[in-house]
Amino acid sequence: MTETPSYQHDTRKSRDAYEQARHIIPGGVQGNIKFYQPYPLSFATANGPWLHDIDGNAYVDYLLSFGALILGHGHPVVRTAVQDVWNIYGTSSFGVPYPLEQTMAAVIQRLYESVKQVRFTNSGLEATLLAIRIGMAYTGRPSIAKFSGHYHGGHEQVLVSTKATVSDGREPQKVAESLRLPDYFIDHTEILPFNDIEGCSHILRKNKDKIGVVILEPFQNGYIPAEREFILQLRELTTELGMVLVFDEVKTGFRIRLGGAQEFYGVLPDLTALGKVLGGGFPIGAVGGKKEILELMAPGHSDNPQEVVFHSGTFNGNPISLLAGLRTIEHLQEAGNFESLLNTTKQLRDGIESLAKAYQLPVQTVGEGAIFNVVFTDSSLPVQPRNMVKQELSQQHRQLRGQLDFLLMRHGVFSKPYNRFSVSLSHDDAAIQVTLDAFEKSFAALKKM
Ligand SMILES: Cc1ncc(COP(=O)(O)O)c(C=O)c1O
Structure with missing residues (x-):
């Protein structure tokens, strides 16, 4: 346990809320990754960069609903968008076509060069599920390959080795990440080593008649970058082997660059999964990509269900998610706004690193654009992407990060x-100053431990 001695004292109401919630809600949370020991905080309100828990404590928020709220909580642009939905459309869901779907698809198409057509879903999970389904239908092969340590949402096909696993020679272990995950999914999911093109080549070539889709987070967990050479070679390799390459940009979309990690690398995948920021704080996902692949979903082509890839969803492309998302993207595109977000992130990262230096702690920040992580480095390893993958396994990092996180809270x-x-964008100078003060106090305390 890494919590500070004062955690249980300062957050008594959260503890009580958890004790009650867990009787009616499994683990007291709406998703397993939302739990942490000894109990998760329970929140009352939020505004801009701030969160307020039910005990009355205030926090500068860097979770931001797992990265979705790129304008912060309750931004006026998003509030107005939601009001406008009633004024313009008079409904929160048509359930059938209306023009905003095309407008939003065209915005994605302009920002993401690889995207020629788009279908909307209600979550990132559904987006990766659909990308895999159409990729497999396109190639007619029965298996996928994903990377060790990469997360693509909670569906069976990708609930394998989402945590970094130790490589056995070149082949990372297959680990089921859910109780009694059917063997079918383990058997039909190959696990690849990130930033190791020779390892990938070996596994993909060995299974070339089986694997139809290769899916990855271009930045593992949103912050560990693919080496440029690696991602270029992976693109070439998958093209050569006739496999559909899917970039899961649910975290990285609109955050690494407005055009995602693919803009940063200049590499075009066959399919892209988007989510989070795209909905402006409301549920969304999207799959975009090559026309000949997405067209497999166009129902007008055939009356025979076995000739069309099925996809549907009651709330797909609903006006609240689309207008909130559209206005969010437009706001990010206004002169200076995205640059300002990048500058704030840089200012924060520089501040954390110089405090770490002052306190002689082996800490670095790693990431790109408006996402990063604070990593305790094993001082014997230079901080390079290849080593960062191993860093995920470092006991020292986990223990110190746990302590740091409770001190920061x-x-x-x-x-x-x-x-x-x-x-x-709502993280202003005051919020950054509070954050850096908190890091200073936390580093000072860590140093004494
Ligand atoms: C890379 C990635 N893919 C997919 C998902 C699943 O998205 P959602 O939680 O909206 O279902 C996530 C969520 O964190 C993610 O980070």
């Missing part, structure tokens, strides 16, 4: 223990 900064940091 005590001093008014929340990222959820062990989570990466996402920054929003």
Whole structure:
């Protein structure tokens, strides 16, 4: 346990709320990754970069609903968008076509060069599920390959080795990440080593007649970058082997760059999964990509269900998620706004690193754009992407990060223990100053431990 001695004292109401909630809600949370020991905080309100828990403590928020709230909580642009939905459309859901779907698809198409057509879903999970379904239908092969340590949402096909696993020679272990995950999914999911093109080549070539889809987070967990050479070679390799390459940009979309990690690398996947920021704080996902692949879903082509890939969803493309998302993207595109977000992130990262230096702690920040993580480095390893993958396994990192996260909470900064940091446009100078003060106090305390 890494919590500070004062955690249970300062957050008694959260503890009571958890004790009650867990009788009616499994683990007291709406998702397993939302839990942390000894109990998760329970929140009352939020505004801009701030969160307020039910005990009355205030925190600068770097979780931002797992990165979704790129403008911060309750931004006027998003509030107005939601009001406008009633004024313009008079409904929260048509359930059938209306023009905003095309407008939003065209915005994605302009920002993401690889995207020629788009379908909307209600979550990132559904987006990766759909990308895999159409990729497999396109290639007619029965298996996928995903990377060790990469998360694509909670569906069976990708609930394998979502935590970094030790490589056995070149082949990372297959680990089921859910109780009694059917063997079918383990058997049809190959696990690849990130930033190791020779390892990937070996596994993909060995299974070339089986694997139809290769899916990855271009930045593992949103912050560990693929080496440029690696991602270029992976693109070439998958093209050569006739596999559909899917970039899961649910975290990285609109955060690494407005055009995602693919804009940063200049590499075009066959399919892209988007989510989070795209909905402006409301549920969303999207799959975009090559026309010949997405067209497999176009129902007008055939009356025979076995000739069309099925996809549907009652709330797909609903006006609240689309207009909130559209206005969010437009706001990010206004002169200077995205640059300002990048500058704030840089200012924060530089501040954390110089405090770490002053306190002689082996801490670095790693990431790109408006996401990063605070990593305790094994001082024998230079901080390079290849080593960062191993860093995920470092006991020292986990223990110190856990301690740091509870100290930060005590001093008014929340990222959820062990989570990466996402920054929003509402993180102003005051919020950054509170954050850096909290880091200073936390580093001072860590140094004494
Ligand atoms: C890379 C990635 N893919 C997919 C998902 C699933 O998205 P959602 O939680 O909206 O279902 C997530 C969520 O964190 C994610 O980070």
